[in-house]
Amino acid sequence: MTGSLTGITVVEFGQFVSVPFCGQLMADAGARVIKVEPPDGDSYRRTLQLAPLESRQFAIKNRGKESVALDLGHPDAAEVVDRLVGIADVVLVNMSPAAVARRGLDWATLSRRHPRLVLGLVSGYGTVGPDAGLPGMDVVLQAHSGLLAALGAEDGGVPRHSEVQVADYAGALLLLAGVSMALLARDRTGRGQQVDVSLLGAAMTMQNNQLSHVDAVDGWRAGFVAEELPRLRRQGAGRDTINAARAAHQTDKLTLTGHYRVFGTADGAIAVGAGSPPTQERLAAVVGLPVERLRGDPDVVRRRLAELLVTRTSAEWITELRAVAVPCAEVRTLDEVLADPHVEAEGLVADFDHPAIGRYRALGTPIRFGDTPSEPARPSPAFAAHTTAVLRELGLTAAEVDGLVRSGAAVHAVPGPTAVTDRTRSSA
Template sequence: MSGGPLRGITVVEFGRFIAVPYCGQLLADAGARVVKVEPLEGDATREHGIIVPGEGRQYLNKNRGKESVSLNLRAAAGVEIARRLAARADVVLANFRPQLAASLALDYASLRAVNPRVIYAATTAFGTLGEDADQPGFDVVVQAYSGLYASLAPHDDRPPDPGLPLTDYVAAVLLAWGVMLALWERAQTGEGQEVATSLLAASLVLQNNRLTHIDAIDGWRHDFLRRLPDLKVGRPWGEINQVATAMQPQQVHPAYTNAYHTADGTIVIACYGRPLQRRLLTLLNLDDPWVTDPAWEAPEDPRPHMHRVYHAVAAAMRTRTTAAWLRAFRAAGIPASEVRHWAEMLDHQQAQANGLVHRFEHDRVGGVTTVGPPVQLSRTPLQPAFPPRPLGADTVPVLAELGYGHETIARFIEEGVVRVA
């Protein structure tokens, strides 16, 4: 058992795919005992990026530190085992669709009746209320539904790359945060409660900078929405986004926070605020009265001026190598980075120095390197307990803990109620 801050907490996870399993892994890294309940065929991610049968890339990176119990929830005995497990848990994690959870009596109301201290934490695609509450949805579907997918579109006809499940991972962290709040409140009152978040909530959090309407200045949004049905016909989303940007009264100057080509690569700078912007102009030997002259009055349409400055910065950036610019920016205190490929990060010294890279040996797969715990505590550090377990590896000992005898367990195995490794 880990000595992390959640030692002594038992979590039962009915989670598939990404959001709930990653939440469960965060809790396991923090020292909780996490029992993952899988169907007889295993979590679907065991077959995603399959390496050997039953062990896939997407399972290995979200399920370390968990015991694996394999149950047939189509069998009455399997459902009863699941209920017994949940009744003894501090926390239940789930991403059942609401109607299915209720039909199995694995919803919050049913579990609270037998365990008033239980914290029931669940994610859905679209939330638990509203006309779309029962609709199925994965990350990319919710990205499309919520506007996030379109906002990531390039400026040509190509669709956005759906490869990063942004809402899944944000939902996982939101769910873990909700569990922590509920555990703290339970410590004061002795009562459990239901915790709910959704991929939709995660998407809106990601778009918080944009999703703010100020009545006095944001009437443009209503004008844009009236035009939007016509804009959607035959135009790429990148072009539609440009129309929306041009209509906004508060323009963001593109020169000071952007990506630029250098003589041998690409670099990103982020100069938020006038002091950093003035440093950049001094370093590049450029002038922009928007930044340097308090008396300067911006034109009614500032975009041509902003674009001129942007192109002047872009031309300057091409005159030196990435390494030369990074040295200059570091000396000037300007935040900047070369643009790296994701494949570089597992070997990167900064990620390794901060414990963000974790390596383990898996009995069936061999050596695996993946992302480590993303938070560290000084006195009770987070530490992955053990590698992901084979399907059903812990079925027998967990059922024995629940009071099932050897003969009963053997019968369950024979009848297809449970599976063992």
């Protein structure tokens, strides 16, 4: 059997997370993904290197790809880029809108010569609106979108950004969905199109439970934002005062119930998700509370459950709650999850033998197919390992490839166990 994207060629102009992770998922599904890196490599190659130009952050977002190194700002690279786009079904780019236009990777330029192309763009703020040209990274867009505050984690009263890059990965998944839809549309119409995803939109998507405005009950917002909030800030009000003023207006704000949250236990913590009436009844029976009380005041229920659950271990509570089908789980760290038997059985982790960094374990395939497997094929590529082969495939002669390397428009790897590039060797 072949993957659902077998026969699709993707050319990726992407660094960091959103576009590379989307490209990795497409490679898992059988697509050929040619990653175009700058002359000094993807930025993640130098993040806590395990070997020269190899890091875990690069390895876990770029498996199954080919690496071609080009200087997109070099005049001799433009023809190579056009030839690459010519063999592509999909081009993925995460640059600012200005950089996209400067490199000739915008839809207006590409579609004139390649009308069947699907162009997937990721940027911080999108391609329209007053902030479209601003640079943006995950932490910035989590802050701008309200997600950072909504997640609730704080350090000394300041919202804390963890290493969980929510906007980046949500953006990658939205891009994967959008590009897949565009490929389906192309099958019907014969025409490609641009797919535009912003990290701002991705961060807002993650807040969909709270992201609504009903005029009848939320009409206070306009006055609060335009008048009350600026006045409080002029008066020097702190975050607690401002949050209290905002909360006073919210007559139907969404709150977690006392039986859908995390509780401490005698040796750790567990999450309890009794979200439906039947599970609430079963939870009430286990903890010895009348179900009417369990569905009562959330704060009272939370305190009562917290007092009870802390008296026994996580394993004891999980055994008892799962016996009556109440959703629950121990709060774990990744150290435990990486070796979890169920995670292994579902293929959510995969092992790789990397020629430079050795054996490693990483995320497997989170999407499962019945007939068209999505499988991690091979580890991430060495820097510029495929430059020569791909350029020759595009019709360039060996002399032309050497000319591009001498001019600095391209970088290619020197054969050998460490895959040292010409540029690296000459500067050593």
